[in-house]
Amino acid sequence: MSEYNHKATEPKWQEYWRENNIYRVENDTTKPKYYVLDMFPYPSGAGLHVGHPLGYIASDIVSRYKTLCGFNVLHPMGFDAFGLPAEQYAIETGQHPEITTKKNIETFKGQLSKIGFSYDWEREVKTADPSFYKWTQWIFMQLFNAWYCNESEKARKIEELIAIFEKSGNSNVNAACDDDTPSFTAEEWKNFSESEKAKTLLKYRLTYLSEALVNWCPALGTVLANDEIKDGFSERGGHPVERKKMKQWMMRITAYADRLLANLDNLDWSDPMKEMQRNWIGKSFGCELDFNVVDKDITLTAFTTRSDTIFGVSYVVLAPEHELIDELTTEEQKTAVEEYVNAAKNRSERDRMSDVKTVSGVFTGSYVTNPISGEKVQLWVSDYVLAGYGTGVVMGVPSSDDRDFRFATKFNLPIVLVIEGTEDMEDPTEKKHGKMINSGFLNGMDSKDAIKAANAKAEELGVGKAKVNYKMRDAVFSRQRYWGEPVPVYFKEDIPYLIDEADLPLELPAVDEYKPTETGEPPLGRATNWKYKGEYPYELTTMPGWAGSSWYFLRYMDAHNDKELVNKEIADYWNSVDLYIGGTEHATGHLLYSRFWNNFLADMEFISHQEPFQKLVNQGMIQGRSNFVFKVAGENKFVSKGLKSQYETSELHTDVNIVKNDVLDIEAFKNWRPEYKDAEFVLEDGKYICGHMVEKMSKRWYNVVNPDDVIEKYGADTMRLYEMFLGPLEASKPWNTDGIEGVSKFLRKVWNLFHNAKGEFQVSDGKPSKDELKALHLTIKKVAYDIENLSFNTSIPAFMVCANELSKLKCNKEAILKDYLIILSPFAPHIAEELWAKLGNTTSITKAKFPQHNEEYLKEDACLYPISINGKVRAKLEFPMDMGKDEIEKEVLASEAIAKWMDGKQPKKVIVVPKRIVNIVL
Numbered sequence: 001m002s003e004y005n006h007k008a009t010e011p012k013w014q015e016y017w018r019e020n021n022i023y024r025v026e027n028d029t030t031k032p033k034y035y036v037l038d039m040f041p042y043p044s045g046a047g048l049h050v051g052h053p054l055g056y057i058a059s060d061i062v063s064r065y066k067t068l069c070g071f072n073v074l075h076p077m078g079f080d081a082f083g084l085p086a087e088q089y090a091i092e093t094g095q096h097p098e099i100t101t102k103k104n105i106e107t108f109k110g111q112l113s114k115i116g117f118s119y120d121w122e123r124e125v126k127t128a129d130p131s132f133y134k135w136t137q138w139i140f141m142q143l144f145n146a147w148y149c150n151e152s153e154k155a156r157k158i159e160e161l162i163a164i165f166e167k168s169g170n171s172n173v174n175a176a177c178d179d180d181t182p183s184f185t186a187e188e189w190k191n192f193s194e195s196e197k198a199k200t201l202l203k204y205r206l207t208y209l210s211e212a213l214v215n216w217c218p219a220l221g222t223v224l225a226n227d228e229i230k231d232g233f234s235e236r237g238g239h240p241v242e243r244k245k246m247k248q249w250m251m252r253i254t255a256y257a258d259r260l261l262a263n264l265d266n267l268d269w270s271d272p273m274k275e276m277q278r279n280w281i282g283k284s285f286g287c288e289l290d291f292n293v294v295d296k297d298i299t300l301t302a303f304t305t306r307s308d309t310i311f312g313v314s315y316v317v318l319a320p321e322h323e324l325i326d327e328l329t330t331e332e333q334k335t336a337v338e339e340y341v342n343a344a345k346n347r348s349e350r351d352r353m354s355d356v357k358t359v360s361g362v363f364t365g366s367y368v369t370n371p372i373s374g375e376k377v378q379l380w381v382s383d384y385v386l387a388g389y390g391t392g393v394v395m396g397v398p399s400s401d402d403r404d405f406r407f408a409t410k411f412n413l414p415i416v417l418v419i420e421g422t423e424d425m426e427d428p429t430e431k432k433h434g435k436m437i438n439s440g441f442l443n444g445m446d447s448k449d450a451i452k453a454a455n456a457k458a459e460e461l462g463v464g465k466a467k468v469n470y471k472m473r474d475a476v477f478s479r480q481r482y483w484g485e486p487v488p489v490y491f492k493e494d495i496p497y498l499i500d501e502a503d504l505p506l507e508l509p510a511v512d513e514y515k516p517t518e519t520g521e522p523p524l525g526r527a528t529n530w531k532y533k534g535e536y537p538y539e540l541t542t543m544p545g546w547a548g549s550s551w552y553f554l555r556y557m558d559a560h561n562d563k564e565l566v567n568k569e570i571a572d573y574w575n576s577v578d579l580y581i582g583g584t585e586h587a588t589g590h591l592l593y594s595r596f597w598n599n600f601l602a603d604m605e606f607i608s609h610q611e612p613f614q615k616l617v618n619q620g621m622i623q624g625r626s627n628f629v630f631k632v633a634g635e636n637k638f639v640s641k642g643l644k645s646q647y648e649t650s651e652l653h654t655d656v657n658i659v660k661n662d663v664l665d666i667e668a669f670k671n672w673r674p675e676y677k678d679a680e681f682v683l684e685d686g687k688y689i690c691g692h693m694v695e696k697m698s699k700r701w702y703n704v705v706n707p708d709d710v711i712e713k714y715g716a717d718t719m720r721l722y723e724m725f726l727g728p729l730e731a732s733k734p735w736n737t738d739g740i741e742g743v744s745k746f747l748r749k750v751w752n753l754f755h756n757a758k759g760e761f762q763v764s765d766g767k768p769s770k771d772e773l774k775a776l777h778l779t780i781k782k783v784a785y786d787i788e789n790l791s792f793n794t795s796i797p798a799f800m801v802c803a804n805e806l807s808k809l810k811c812n813k814e815a816i817l818k819d820y821l822i823i824l825s826p827f828a829p830h831i832a833e834e835l836w837a838k839l840g841n842t843t844s845i846t847k848a849k850f851p852q853h854n855e856e857y858l859k860e861d862a863c864l865y866p867i868s869i870n871g872k873v874r875a876k877l878e879f880p881m882d883m884g885k886d887e888i889e890k891e892v893l894a895s896e897a898i899a900k901w902m903d904g905k906q907p908k909k910v911i912v913v914p915k916r917i918v919n920i921v922l
């Protein structure tokens, strides 16, 4: 056999790895550990395209490398198996989402296994398996049974809180709790009814039931999280989303806001990622100020970060959802306000926040009093004020805030300058720290000091207090859907209770249809007699997609434990993920929720490490490279790119799989669509040249490349190398197969190093030469450095240069080729394994040791010195690298080549510049 045959070789080794369980990982705590994780995929019906494996290939290279370096490497894979598409399909077809999901997982696994990943499939997790979601439900129960103590800055058991209430009520409790939590004494607590106690505790529990304003998507029949909405539409399906008040399970993630912020400092994540999390958490220091309503016994509290601008307040605004709007609206303004409020309801929060240009609003007819200046100003309603942030009341300062300025201008409200030089409202932030004017006791101060002074004054007058606010809200945890984890809760007289731990998992019941019930209850409302102990109705919502993904990384550590979510010692051993690779789209959703749950589990001492992902790397997107044909208007005729200006044409996407180097395969195109069967083609130089463009890889644009096809044609090793060769891991880049042949050729060259001209396997046991050792060790050094720095694209040329060098040197020495194979094996494991076996090894190359480079071999051992006499180079002499100046001088002067230029004279000066030149002055 002469040619390398990937079709025979790759499946053979995949089979060998599987049969011999080569990638099995033991929890061997005597070895140093390394945990490499990919964000597990949602198994969509479309299968993988070449963009998906990019991160998986990178992580696979790192795990194989770390294994070769002697680490015990955890490199698992699993499936985020609950999700909307399978459920939508179930609604349309009646097929149980479990069946669809299973099928899709099979497809994914089939595709993944062809790429030759080193996953330990024995640790596979699927979030939709009852054996997995039993523990998701269990975590929910722990959260229900916990509260967050601000004093000790950690979660504690709810029993401890009850004990405190019994002893001293809640006046000394500093906890994360609902804003409307009343205070009570021990005596009052003891006299509470069971229902009152339960309701009070819900105000503290880390997961709680609450009436909340949510993003309701009528088309999907469910509530969506903020990160599932884009510009007022659902991310999946693009359906409109509206705000609605509903009873929901919530997660008190805000309790962890400070820790989620502080811990970021110690994580090895990119700055933009950290910044996105910081902005999402959005901690801001400000002040709450009380505005009394004129002639009414109502006080409105506004949250401001700029109390220094209090003298510039020319109106106050309420969010359209504010509870007191009716009471605050005068008879004359009633219709106008009602109309405005109704219209505002249908705008999503995101739209309202991002829309800074158009301002709208309506006067309530009421007035409020400025708590510091005593001035009376109008009270308005506007949707630029969000109900859920701060207090839902804003003091309008047109001279200092752009939006307020636009508002005041539009509605003819006064504008009072309070900071020097703010006349130019184009960029008011520029003037943030100017000097205060027209501001009573604040005059002359700079803005920073004025904020402090105004806060102090407000506190002194009892009209305000300093306040820290967060943008982040508690997370809605309920979904009105079928295909998710049931919430392990039942109701007795409207009070929620947890089911017994022994009754976990609470499995999804069968339903006749996957739609909401006629009365608008979630699909679980269709299950017949779905009651706890046959008596108490269960919670009917299910958990959101992010529940399972918030802790799956812990389950891989101890995937078959049926006693605990993870054994603590094992969790301590594997600890944080050392390298987590995934997309930037999870910057705020998944990555915050998992950090929250992991921190919580650490508080409860189920694990010891607070943060789940020590290092995070975001792989770039592989974009599609679309191809176009140019159709002549009104005819079934297509004209090649270069000639299209001679016709009136329209551009149509064509399938990239029937185009090579932008040349269309005309026969394949005719067969692609029945309507093109008889199409005519206008060619240039006998070819049809297509147009091209880089855009998202999507079925719509026919630019999706399936890894199966690439593997069929070139093999998995080529695909792996090629994906890495495309560019830096974190950069986005188009998939362009033009260069793939080069990579494939390189692997054939590697093959040929081990084979003679007749194609027979032939290696020698000769002693490596200096040049051979140098070529090899340069590559070892470079590749190890590159992998450690996740710079995979730069390793590929290094491998190529080395193979060329060895081939030039006609090196077929086993001593060299063996190490070359080992360092190549993380990238191209199949061919490496094949040649390794041919070398006579009986154990897998994955059990080998990554060679250490030896600096000695990299040293140049001699240096060629130009010898210049009176400025003219007269000879070149070679001396050992480590030879001293004096010795070089002696040798030069003694050499015959030089003697003839010296005319028997004694030199005036000899200057030896080490490793460069020798200058002789006569």
Ligand code: ANZ
Residues within 6 Å of the ligand: 284, 303, 304, 305, 306, 309, 319, 384, 385, 386, 387, 388, 389, 390, 391, 392, 393, 394, 395, 396, 397, 400, 401, 469
């Ligand atoms: C007066 C003022 C003057 C303000 C000024 C800003 C600049 P961050 O940093 O985001 O916390 N605000 C308060 N609650 C709001 C709500 N529910 N919806 C919309 N805007 C709200 O910003 C806090 C500032 O945003 C607050 O300070 C308030 O406007 C506004 F020159 O008060 B400020």
